[in-house]
Amino acid sequence: MNRKHKIIKNNIFNYSLLMLLIIFLGCDNSEEQTVATFTNLVMGDDFDTDGMLDSSVWTYDIGTGTNGWGNNELQYYTNDAKNVTVQNGVLIISAEQEDFNGSSYTSARIKTQGLFDQTYGRFEARIKLPYGQGIWPAFWLLGSNIDTVGWPQCGELDVMEFRGQEPTVIHGSMHGPGYSGGESVTKSYTLENDRFDTGFHVFGIEWGPDYVNYYVDDVLYNQIKREDVTGEWVFDQPFFIIINLAVGGDFLGAPNASTVFPQRMLVDYVRVYKQ
Numbered sequence: 386m387n388r389k390h391k392i393i394k395n396n397i398f399n400y401s402l403l404m405l406l407i408i409f410l411g412c413d414n415s416e417e418q419t420v421a422t423f424t425n426l427v428m429g430d431d432f433d434t435d436g437m438l439d440s441s442v443w444t445y446d447i448g449t450g451t452n453g454w455g456n457n458e459l460q461y462y463t464n465d466a467k468n469v470t471v472q473n474g475v476l477i478i479s480a481e482q483e484d485f486n487g488s489s490y491t492s493a494r495i496k497t498q499g500l501f502d503q504t505y506g507r508f509e510a511r512i513k514l515p516y517g518q519g520i521w522p523a524f525w526l527l528g529s530n531i532d533t534v535g536w537p538q539c540g541e542l543d544v545m546e547f548r549g550q551e552p553t554v555i556h557g558s559m560h561g562p563g564y565s566g567g568e569s570v571t572k573s574y575t576l577e578n579d580r581f582d583t584g585f586h587v588f589g590i591e592w593g594p595d596y597v598n599y600y601v602d603d604v605l606y607n608q609i610k611r612e613d614v615t616g617e618w619v620f621d622q623p624f625f626i627i628i629n630l631a632v633g634g635d636f637l638g639a640p641n642a643s644t645v646f647p648q649r650m651l652v653d654y655v656r657v658y659k660q
Contacts, residue, residue, distance in 0.1 A: 419596050419608065423507035423658035428497075431654045432476045438469065442501060445469070446494040446629075448486075454494075455536075458521075459633035459640075461488035469493035475651050478630045480520065482646035490646075494629035502529045502623035506659040508544060509589030509600070510628070515648035516582035519640030520549030521631040522650045524588055526624040537565035540619035542597060545588035548637040549648070552580040555588065557599035559609050563616020570614055572599065572607040585653055594621065628652060 430442055445464040446454075453459065460480060463469075468491050469478050480492040510524050523546045528539030541560035548554070558571035576586075591598040597620065599607040611618045630650045633639040640646075 419593070419598070423591060423660050425659050426656060427503065427506070427659050428501050428657040429654065430476075430656075432471045432474055432652065435471055435473070437466075438471065438476070438495060442497060443495045444498060444500060446496060446627075449488060453634060454631070456631070456634040456636060458631045459488060459519075460490040460492040460631060461485050462494045462629070463491050464493065465491070467491070469495060475653055476628075478522075478628070478650040478652070480515070480630050480632050480646065480648045480650075482640075490632040490640075492630045492632060494627065494631075496628075497626045498527075498529070499625075501657075502625040503657055503659065504621065504623050505592050505594065506657055507589060507591045508626065508657050509587055510544070510655045511585050511587045511653040512545070513583075513585045513651040513653075514547050514552075514581040515549060515630065515650050516552050516580070517549040517640065517644040517648060519633045519638055519644055520547075520648050521634055521637050522547050522549075523627070523629055523631070525627050527627060528619060529623040529625055536560075538562050538619065540622070540624070541565070542590060542592070542620070542624060543569075543571075544590050544599070546636070547581060549582075549644075550637065552582050553577075555581060555601065557590070557607055559597060559614065559620075561614060561616055561619045564614050568615075570609050572609075574599075574601050574604070574606040576601070585651070592620065626655065626657075628655070 446462050449461055478493045482490055485491045514522050524544045526542040531539035537560045543558040546556045553576045554573050556573050558569045560569045564570055587602050589600040595611045597609050598605055
């Protein structure tokens with residue numbers, strides 16, 4: 386190839402690259418998301434000691450709450466080892482089908498209320514989920530002022546909720562005054578070619594003054610900003626952690642003949658970071 390033709394070919398190539406760059410930069414950036422990096426570990430539980438939970442970090446909700454914890458749930462929460470224990474470096478929360486104190490199921494709900502809370506940061510847990518109709522595991526946060534202002538004024542951040550009958554889909558939601566319950570701000574994430582009950586996955590949020598990012602493993606699948614909510618933004622205060630395994634409730638319905646018991650939620654670790 387002579388020099389002239391070579392120059393023309395190179396110019397065409399460079400022009401094509403320039404046009405691709407212009408097209409890329411001119412695309413709609415409405416899906417652009419703020420990404421923060423929180424690397425300072427301030428709380429971590431790797432569940433390294435067999436037996437009961439670390440009482441300096443975790444406490445328990447016991448019983449059925451009011452109206453099945455406000456969701457018409459069917460289980461009775463206990464702190465019994467059959468429902469919540471640590472074995473071989475894993476927290477195990479088990480839902481059992483049994484008659485207990487007027488309920489047909491038992492399970493567990495643990496929380497850091499009164500022991501640990503934080504405003505902003507990254508909250509994450511590595512979890513293997515259970516499955517089946519009517520099985521409802523969740524990893525979530527509640528505003529620490531719930532006892533004084535009530536729900537939903539305290540705010541709620543659902544890092545992960547899961548309907549056991551939909552084993553490939555998880556949900557990340559935000560509840561507050563004017564956007565709670567069925568009116569929450571929410572988005573779902575579907576795991577391609579896999580199920581959440583066949584292996585461990587990391588569920589997390591990164592929470593800043595004006596946004597909350599939702600993650601599954603290393604995938605940022607949703608961001609909720611202050612301007613996205615239809616009521617008051619109440620996420621500028623400390624929140625504590627809850628991990629529970631519910632049975633039945635308004636979110637997904639009751640178990641049926643296809644539901645296998647016991648069902649177990651396995652938690653490898655829980656970690657909280659700040660900048």
